Amino acid sequence: MSDARELAAKFREEIGSASSVLIGTHLNPDGDALGSALAMSRYLDSLGIENEVLCHHLAPRNLQFLPGVERIRQQPRQEKHDLGIMLDLDSTERLGNTEQFFIPLPRLVVIDHHVPHQAPGDLRIVDVSASATALILARLFVALEANITPEMATCLLTGIVTDTGSFRFRNTTPEALSLSAMLLERGGDINRVSEEIFQRKPLSSTRLLGHMLDTMRLECRDQIAMGVLSLRDFEHAYARDEDTEGFVNEMLFIDSVQIAAILREPKPGKIRCSIRSRGDIDVASVARAFGGGGHRNAAGCTLDMPLEEAEAVLIERLKQCLGSC
Numbered sequence: 341m342s343d344a345r346e347l348a349a350k351f352r353e354e355i356g357s358a359s360s361v362l363i364g365t366h367l368n369p370d371g372d373a374l375g376s377a378l379a380m381s382r383y384l385d386s387l388g389i390e391n392e393v394l395c396h397h398l399a400p401r402n403l404q405f406l407p408g409v410e411r412i413r414q415q416p417r418q419e420k421h422d423l424g425i426m427l428d429l430d431s432t433e434r435l436g437n438t439e440q441f442f443i444p445l446p447r448l449v450v451i452d453h454h455v456p457h458q459a460p461g462d463l464r465i466v467d468v469s470a471s472a473t474a475l476i477l478a479r480l481f482v483a484l485e486a487n488i489t490p491e492m493a494t495c496l497l498t499g500i501v502t503d504t505g506s507f508r509f510r511n512t513t514p515e516a517l518s519l520s521a522m523l524l525e526r527g528g529d530i531n532r533v534s535e536e537i538f539q540r541k542p543l544s545s546t547r548l549l550g551h552m553l554d555t556m557r558l559e560c561r562d563q564i565a566m567g568v569l570s571l572r573d574f575e576h577a578y579a580r581d582e583d584t585e586g587f588v589n590e591m592l593f594i595d596s597v598q599i600a601a602i603l604r605e606p607k608p609g610k611i612r613c614s615i616r617s618r619g620d621i622d623v624a625s626v627a628r629a630f631g632g633g634g635h636r637n638a639a640g641c642t643l644d645m646p647l648e649e650a651e652a653v654l655i656e657r658l659k660q661c662l663g664s665c
Contacts (some may be wrong), residue, residue, distance in 0.1 A: 474499025490527025
């Protein structure tokens with residue numbers, strides 16, 4: 341608790357000397373990224389501090405319900421800010437096109453829960469054991485004695501619920517549950533969060549999922565599952581990349597599978613990869629080999645190569661990671 345208070349004091353000092361703050365998060369944002377960014381924006385509002393929220397990509401369909409989602413922009417309205425706050429990412433590169441607006445800022449705060457391979461930021465509030473960046477924020481707001489509104493609570497719950505798989509993943513901790521209970525008491529709408537993220541999807545997504553499961557590849561005595569979705573597959577299903585949210589977990593549900601990965605080609609020349617694993621299998625090491633990153637059991641990267649080549653290269657890396665083929 342003393343560490344939390346010390347970090348809260350340092351954070352209070354950073355925002356106290358800022359007249360305008362730029363808030364940013366990572367490419368292809370998930371619930372933790374946007375939930376954390378919008379909760380921070382509302383907190384700064386409560387202090388009368390001007391702020392803007394930037395993201396390379398706008399909110400995907402399943403996060404359009406977030407309170408304040410209309411605040412998210414791809415370019416700032418004004419040119420000068422005193423302070424940048426980066427949330428849920430471990431390098432400025434993952435800001436995408438918005439990186440250019442953060443690099444010149446005089447001060448930078450980083451709040452994150454990923455294992456860092458870079459260390460940007462004048463103040464770093466990083467806890468790799470935290471279930472979500474939103475959990476770190478909830479902890480921080482409590483230490484700051486902030487007035488957590490129902491809108492802020494819903495945004496923070498979105499981050500925790502998303503990154504814990506609705507409290508099903510191994511990273512679900514007592515603190516994640518206790519802080520979520522606090523957020524419910526503050527008016528967070530967990531029913532809306534669960535319905536929008538886990539219980540609603542377009543027909544295009546369902547069709548694409550069926551195709552992926554029908555064509556997935558199994559290796560190493562069915563311990564590795566690989567799904568591949570080409571540009572043609574997306575066009576045939578009238579689907580977008582955001583429609584593949586959660587697909588990789590569907591393969592990991594197979595009882596023999598220890599590692600699941602999906603390669604997606606939503607646009608020509610861009611191969612995106614998501615990897616998940618069980619137990620102590622560190623798939624983040626695989627993602628880092630291709631310039632990506634993430635957590636031990638959940639990671640991702642982008643591959644600049646043809647889809648067929650990406651599949652062959654990734655399978656070999658996953659076999660090495662599993663080590664029991």
